[in-house]
Amino acid sequence: MRYFCLAFGLMLWTTSAATALDIEEQRLFPGTGDRVLRVLSTTDLDLFAPYILSFQEVRPEISVDYTVVSSSDLHREIRDGAQFDLAISSAMDLQFQLANDGFAQPYRSDAIQNLPDWARWRDLIFAITAEPAVVVINTDRFSGLDLPATRQDLIALLRDNPDHFAGAVGTYDVRSSGLGYLFATQDDRATDAYWRLNEVMGRLEPQLYCCSGQMIDDVGSGRLALAYNVLGSYAADRLAADEGGRMQILQMQDFTNVMLRTVLIPTPAQNTEAAGAMIDVLTTLGMRDLPGEWPLPSLSLAGPLESSGLGPIRLGPALMVYLDPLNRRTFLTEWENAIEQQ
Amino acid sequence: MIKRRSIGRRLTLLLAAVAALLSALSWTMVTMLAREAAQRTQDNVLAASITTISETLRSEQGEIRLELPYAAFAMLGAISEDRVFYRVTVNEETLTGYSDLPSPDAGQQGQVMFGSDNYRGAAIRMAATRRVISAGDGPKLVTVTVAQTRDGAGAIAAELSQLAAILSVAFFAVAVALSAVVAATSLRPLNEIAAAVSRRGPSDLRPVQRAAPAELVPLLSALNRLMDRLRNSIRRSEDFIAEAAHRIRTPLATVRAQAEIALHTAQGDNDQERLRRIIRAVDESSRSAGQLLDHATVAFRTENLTRGRLDLAELAANTVAAVEPTASMRDIRLHLDATQAHIDGDAILLESAIRNVLDNAIKYSPEDTTVSLRITSDPDEARLEVCDEGPGLGEAPFDALTERFRRGANTAGIVGSGLGLTIVAEVLAAHGGRLELASSTNNERGGACVTFVLPSA
Incomplete structure (x- = not known):
């Protein structure tokens, strides 16, 4: 019993x-x-x-x-x-x-x-x-600004216009989004500009998201001026449905994660x-x-x-490196240090 | 029944069996080496991977810290699509990775140890290394293990093994073809000697003079000794026959002379008739002995032919003159129609042959008939045709008539040895000519035609 x-x-x-x-x-x-x-x-x-x-x-x-x-x-x-x-x-x-x-x-x-x-x-x-990771911008909020073509341009743009972008930059919360974490770690592997970008974004009180969809919605509504590392396919889909034409997809020229x-x-x-x-x-x-x-x-x-x-x-065992708990902890700590600067 | 076995086939089979054995052996060895090489390649990459990992080990604030390098796994992914497992332990407690992953037996510090095991239902190859790191409360033993499934190495080994199998089969096929060639080449001298011996004429018993491989020299000399003995033995029996014939002929002549004298002095028909029969029998015996002697002479002389330039017409005339008395006794006319026909040959043998034919013709011809001789010649051949008006040669085939002691089917009632045509045929053969036998077409009464055909000189 x-x-x-x-x-x-x-x-x-x-x-x-x-x-x-x-x-x-x-x-x-x-x-x-x-x-x-x-x-x-x-x-x-x-x-x-x-x-x-x-x-x-x-x-x-x-x-x-x-x-x-x-x-x-x-x-x-x-x-x-x-x-x-x-x-x-x-x-x-x-x-x-x-x-x-x-x-x-x-x-x-x-x-x-x-x-x-x-x-x-x-x-x-x-x-x-x-599917590539892209930057999505709200064209209304970019009037009078040069469109960034590389991450260097993006860093310069954000650093030079802190008032314009404060609270208006969105990216994945890599702690909760698997895809966000994947894009972030691949960025880390590819360029040191990623961490400088994070530092710059961290100073602008970035909005953190779980999913591409919400980020794109907020760019469309004008709540965000820019969203970094958005899934291009979702953005294209929303862009097609967007009547105002206020959104634009930017593909970084230095490199693109696919x-x-x-x-x-x-x-x-x-x-x-x-x-x-x-x-x-x-x-x-x-x-x-x-x-x-x-x-x-x-x-x-x-x-x-x-x-x-x-x-x-690349589909291979190297993908598991960033899934290692120790690596993940180290990466997230660094990421938090960069992005959360109150 | 004794099974006949070809040396060539046996040699080929043996060589092919050796080739098959060697092919199988080389395939096995290549397969083993391929497996070994594939495993070493995998081991090397695993060793590189754990070394890369263990180099990032460090102590930070009393804790062991590890940063799994991207390259450590990227290099594993670069060589194959094998599944990867790893584990890092500190004093036997898992720091990170797959906590149930087995580890190869402990080795010395800094040394890379390899092992094979099964994990999560797959065969794995693993490498491990140990490092002592000083952390807060003293030195700690850190073990880094990286394991990989063995499919990639297995696939490489299998691919190489398959390649080796194809090569081995090709090697075997080539070896079999070469074996057949080698066997044929090795046996060629033997076949050549056999062919040379079998090409010889029926009475050619000269020793075989050929360059032979060392292995065949005993066989060849044994063969030559045998032929030598055979030749001597034949020579002796021919000599014996000649001697015997000669010895019989002389007393027979005495018997015949005595019988002639007795016939002349005998009274009464019965006695005379009996004596005539004796004389006839003695004549026949004497003739047979003469033929035996002729045959022995022919056998001896054909071996050592004394050649000279001869006129066939002259030979025929001489012989006709010699048998004229016998013919005239039976009122048989000898008609010679001769032109000059030069040939190359042995006069004694040819005369003997012509005499035998004329003897036959005279013997089988009825009284008061003609035996005609006709000589014709052209640049290639000289022909001597002897036709009689006798009973002919009967039904074909005529070839059998030249066999020793063989007589025609229609010769009953006439005594004969059956050696005549044999002698003629042998003489002509020795001169490179031939004997043609036919039924006469010259006159209505039939008869036989015997033609000598000899090469012109």
Whole structure:
């Protein structure tokens, strides 16, 4: 009896842990059959819905249960063995760690073979988009100012106009955003200008965000003059919908981080056949040559970048370096010191 | 039944077996070396990785601090798509990394230790190094372990092994082809000697004079000794026959002379008839003995042919003159139609051959008939045709008639040895000529035509 109680208690605890998952959005795309493909993703529903509909054109019998969570939640869920058939995340480092640590199933198909080498790793993890980190500005608030082309320009601009930009600069809170942390660490690796930029931004009481979407909204509304390290794909999507034309995307000329949105099949997945079919659809769409009507950019855009040495962030074990707790602690301490100067 | 085994095939098979063994051996060794090389490559990168990590170890405010360098993992990712695990321990307590990752056996400080194990369901290769760092409360032993799955090294080894397998098979195929060539080349002298011996004529028993490889010299000299013995033995039996014939002929002549005398003095038909039979039998025996002697002479002389320039017409005339008395006894006319026909040959043998043919013709011809000889010649060949009006040669084939002691099917009632045409054929063969036998077409009464065909001189 006592064991039963214990078991029951454990069940309650696990259920409550499961419900503790902070779901941002969820929708069921019903199919004609019984099978349900459970997808856990960090991609906003409105951006990803066309892809699901495209998949259901090929496989109408499969229902798709699409759940949007943060990248760190997704990482934790998959690590804890949650029952999902597919995990799609923009945090490549966390995705990579899942694959490296054995939380992903291998998948092989002809569509996968067409992916360039840098867009897959060990038949475990596959890139479906290549998305740059960009600076988004509000053109109203930039009237009379030169548009920065490099990080040096940006540092000079912020330093020279502290009153203009005070409280009007936004960036990721790298402590809570997996993608923000990835962009920040890659910036750190690429240039020392990043830390000077952080110092300058820190003096301007920067606004910290969990997600690209809110940052872009605030730039659009004029609350922010500038947002640094925003996901270009989201910005482009909002820009297209923005009627005022007050937003502009700036791509830094010194270098641009290109993130790969990746997909993997978690080990406990049941519906692996459907998951594989979905990967085929996503990678095939990802390899398309023309931008087309799709909300997320194609992998082929990263091809020319790769040859120029400004390729996408490399899918490899080096991604795990910044995930090391000691490294993370050191990095966050430095970051806090720079950004939070009250 | 004794199974016939070809030395060539056996040699090829043996060489091929050796090649197969060597191919398999080289493949195994290359595979082992490839595995070893791939593992060493991986070990080197792992060692570089842990060295890079352990160099960032430092003590800060009494605590061990570590900054995992980007390069430490980037170099692992550069060589293969292997999964990477790491662990840093301070006094056996995990500082960071995968706390359940095994570590190779302890080595000396600063030394890099390697080991293989299984982790998270995959075979891993790991490297570890130890460093002592002074922190607040004294020195602490820090162990850095980095592990990598072995798929990349395995794939390289497998690829090289496959390449080695293809090369080994190719090597084997080439070796088999070469083995066949080697076997054929080695056996060529043997085949050449065999061919030389089998090319020889039926009575050629001269020693085989050929340069032979050392291994074949005993066989060759044994063969030559055997042929020598054989030749001597044949020579002795020919001599014996000649001697025997000669010895028989003399007493036979005496018997015949005595019988002639007895015939003249005998009274009464019965006695006379009996004596005539005796004389006929003695004649026949004498003729056979003569032929045996001729045959022995031919056998001896063909081996050491005395050649000279001869006129076939002259030979024919001489022989006709010699047999004229015998022919006239039976009212048989000998008609010689001769032109000059020069040939190269042994006069005694050729005369003997012509005489044998004429003897036959006279013997088988009915009384009061003609035996005609005709000589023709052209730049290539000289021909002597002897035709009679006798019973002919019967049904073909005529070739059998030149065999020793073989007589025609229609010779019953006439005594003969069956040696005549044999002698003729052997003589002509020794001169590079041939004997042609045909039924006569010259007259209605039929008869046989025997033609000598000899190369013109």
